[in-house]
Amino acid sequence: MSVTTNLSADNNLTETATSGSFSATLSAMAYGLHPKQVALRLRAVMADLDMKTVAELAEFLGAERSQVSNWLQGYNLPPTKWMNELCLKRRGLTLDWIFRGISDALPSALAIKLEALEQGVEVPLNRQNATDGGGAAPSGFSAGARKRGRSQATRYKMAT
Numbered sequence: 001m002s003v004t005t006n007l008s009a010d011n012n013l014t015e016t017a018t019s020g021s022f023s024a025t026l027s028a029m030a031y032g033l034h035p036k037q038v039a040l041r042l043r044a045v046m047a048d049l050d051m052k053t054v055a056e057l058a059e060f061l062g063a064e065r066s067q068v069s070n071w072l073q074g075y076n077l078p079p080t081k082w083m084n085e086l087c088l089k090r091r092g093l094t095l096d097w098i099f100r101g102i103s104d105a106l107p108s109a110l111a112i113k114l115e116a117l118e119q120g121v122e123v124p125l126n127r128q129n130a131t132d133g134g135g136a137a138p139s140g141f142s143a144g145a146r147k148r149g150r151s152q153a154t155r156y157k158m159a160t
Contacts, residue, residue, distance in 0.1 A: 033077055033099055033100070035071075035074040035075065035076060035077050036074035037074075037101060038071070038074070038077060038078065038098060038099055039071060039072050039073060039074035040118050041097065041098055041101060041114070041118060042057075042071060042072055042078070042098065043072060043117075043118075044114045044115075044117035044118040045086065045090060045093065045098075045114065046072075047117045047123075048090070048110075048113060048114060048117060049090060054068050054069045054072060057072075060086075060089065061082050061085050061086060061089075062085070063082050077099075078098075080095065083095055083098050083099070086098070092106055092107045092110045093106070093110070094106060097111075097114070103115065
């Protein structure tokens with residue numbers, strides 16, 4: 001049996017399996033790859049990395065700005081090459097999560113944070129906090145905010 005993977009002019013990924021006279025073709029959708037969903041997850045990663053612009057992500061990956069813009073708008077699926085680069089630069093991130101939303105292999109804290117960012121929920125800032133003599137402040141709290149009983153948080157709105 002031979003398998004051929006093709007990317008059509010309209011950026012639809014297809015895979016054709018041939019065995020003798022039998023041939024079957026599967027599209028990216030059959031694999032659960034939805035460009036709009038991938039775009040939402042990429043925006044969540046951007047928020048996690050505190051990136052606000054397409055240019056920042058493009059520079060971070062070494063990709064073209066227009067190419068990254070198309071990924072973030074859900075027009076095209078990003079090539080695995082670039083997403084692998086993102087996974088290497090953001091520890092804990094997996095291709096399964098980026099492309100399919102499967103968070104099984106993500107560290108628990110990262111999975112929770114990315115899911116919240118993807119849904120536009122308030123997420124505590126991940127800052128290294130200085131101690132004020134009373135020990136380290138809890139994650140997401142500054143030493144002063146801990147004394148006042150308030151967390152520092154930020155809200156990210158995800159484009160759909």
